[in-house]
Amino acid sequence: MTDKKKSGAKIEPLRPKRPCPICATPSTRAFFPFCSRRCADIDLNRWLKGAYAIPVVEEDDVPGEDEPPA
Ligand SMILES: [Zn+2]
Secondary structure, eight states: OOOOOOOOSOOOOSSOOOBOTTTOOBOOSTTTTSSSHHHHHHHHHHHHHHHTOOOOOOOOOOOOOOOOOO
16 A cells, blocks of 8 residues: 555645845745735835836026025
């Protein structure tokens, strides 16, 4: 009677584990490719900031009258 090792262990995902792009901790399936919801949120925030990027207005250093406060 051959008693095979029953797959009582966790089923590993086929894809190799990748480190979380935020903190480099091995990612979890639940929050792939991140390790946690926190990191997913961080990335989402970055993405949103990028999407709603504030146009950078480069102000030239206008030579003006620098009046000191009286
Ligand atoms: Zn992470």
